[in-house]
Amino acid sequence: MSLPFPQSIIPMVIETTGRVERAYDIFSLLLKERIVFLGTPINDQVASLIVAQLLYLSQQDPERDISLYINCPGGVIYSGLAIYDTMQAIPNPIRTFAIGVTASFGTVLLAAGTPGERYSLPHATIHMHPAGGGTQGYIPDIEIQYKEMKRLQDTLHHIVSKHTGQSVQQIADDFERDHWMDAQMAKDYGLVDEIMGESVFSLTKKSEEDG
Template identity: 50%
Template sequence: MQVPRAGASPRRSLSSAAAAAADTPKRPGPAAESLHATAARALPLIPIVVEQTGRGERAYDIYSRLLRERIVCVMGPIDDSVASLVIAQLLFLQSESNKKPIHMYINSPGGVVTAGLAIYDTMQYILNPICTWCVGQAASMGSLLLAAGSPGMRHSLPNSRIMIHQPSGGARGQATDIAIQAEEIMKLKKQLYNIYAKHTKQSLQVIESAMERDRYMSPMEAQEFGILDKVLVHPPQDGEDEPTLVQKEPVEAAPAAEPVPAST
């Protein structure tokens, strides 16, 4: 039940109210408002792409146009709004084809654990192979989504950063409530460790040690750790079958020490 606002005018007649409603422009539905609100929070300006079709011009916002190419963007902090949009796009792309790959571009500092796990579970649930791409950063839950891509299809651009750490949170209230929250976050911590161990092929002991504090990695270090598979410079060019990969720089051997003459 809503409380009337202070200073509200008396109730109008039914006819006048209907006339006013007819003159009022219709607002977009809640789903459209959520999409535009989330995009506006991430980027103040959303480019519009205009295409020529047989029926004339057709305009798309840039994210809808990328969705046609089976590209999903996970940009910014991961919360329930972002999770709902990403999950909806994944399910839509699976309904169109459950065999074609889906490309997920990640630039995220992390966010809410439950929202990230909702995206993760959907990635594992659908049948499509999922290519993950790190652009900028994949930290916290962002790194988990990066690692959750299909084997051999987890990528990063060369100047990105990857970070893993244990979950954090806070609790307040009665002592019993705080104990319940502490028990829950410890369960989430163990659950996340198992997920990282599954996708990186590292032992739980290695995962626990690496995630005890913030662990920042370059793309090459993340590749060695097992979070991603390839570090790319650019996509395949004309006449190429494979993209250009970043090669690990060889480590030069230290010069041999000169023998020291024996003293008498």
Template identity: 35%
Template sequence: MACGSLCFQTRFPRFVVGVSASSTSSPSSRRALAGGRRATAPPMPPLNPKDPFLSKLASVATFSPDALALTPAELDTPPYLDLFDSPKLMATPAQVERSVSYNEHRPRKPPPDLPSLLLHGRIVYIGMPLVPAVTELVIAELMYLQWMDPKQPIYLYINSTGTTRDDGETVGMETEGFAIYDAMMQLKNEIQTVAVGAAIGQACLLLSAGKKGRRFMMPHAKAMIQQPRVPSSGQMPASDVLIRAKEVITNRDTLVKLISKHTGNPLEKVSKVMQRPFYMDAIKAQEFGVIDKILWRGQEKVMDEAASPEDWDRRAGIKVVDGM
């Protein structure tokens, strides 16, 4: 793949899936470029303003950028996921202070560039369906991070509906997902996958293809596997429609084999559940073998401190009669 259209400069490149970086060049520099050779920008996918992960990251980067520079206390957790704190009860009543002025709460310096911030954290974020422009950028970022350091892990954050949209309409060929999968398998780096929203179809395959033991899922994320769909045939003759249908069946068999390989389930079981859309929450995805760990924030400690049913009965003064 030609990399001439990618801006690999001394700083981190200004691109990431789901985010488009705005130009900050001055009018004089733009006139200088217009007089000489015209600069070509890499193809950018459209902005997805409804993405919850990017919205939360942008908010933290704007109002408290120093928090992003700190290393996480728990090294087993992928970076930037500590932004999603669970609600906590206040031990004491809240103390209200009168603000001096509204401007006091505004950021005192510009927020960092989100694309550079994600790449600096070695994060490749898939926040859109797998269309050709998204595939190009994801593979380029994977190659770039391997070139920067072939030993450090790469974190693949996924919030994608695969090669379809939310309404089920096909927007990309199945080869888009297979291209990213093949790139993941060829890299020297360890790739850790995290589902932060939805991982549907080919995106679910990418989630399961991470390193065993390092495949994560947020508590309320969703995963789903389904059969590939035949793209719109339009005015194609019947013979061409048949050829395209056979190709979709081939892609389905390939998808079944790969999901069976990474989840540890038999081919027959995967093929059976894929006959219709098979949705999985975090717990079911862990049981099916798509992921290895659910990123409960503090949930393990809460469950460990919870009393057993026998303790609850004893504290309540309930006596259990034998035989009942």
């Protein structure tokens, strides 16, 4: 498979079967265990790799779980929607995990996991913000680009609403500006179902106690 990082820094694992040795890059070895790792911004190339892995694993076994680990700052909305639609289209349960920073469309994919199978590691940071992008050119062209960006933002609000149980208006209000959450806050909001590992100390609760 094509790799998201320079080959020189990808760990290789040697598997020996009898007299045969096979070298796997770490991502291919994870794929054998039905683990997909999204650790870069999302663009067309990254989306194609993730979609291909999901389709391959579903074709191999349409009933077994697929685990998607997300450490992603977001990226191109169109590309992210390709991953999202594939997640919804295949029959497999998909377990999603927030690690590091899960932001923007990475958070959409986190929330889109199978209900009850969406997890955050204790110190993951989850982030959402309004859709955005630079516009330039003549006024009619800017208006066209604005309408398209507004359409995409409305689409994302409906998607996040569907997977969190929050109202579309609540989503729009909460994510009008950058919105940062720790694992507990993300769980309370409905973006994840469980926090893995040690208990996380919510800054929100700390502020309430200090008050």
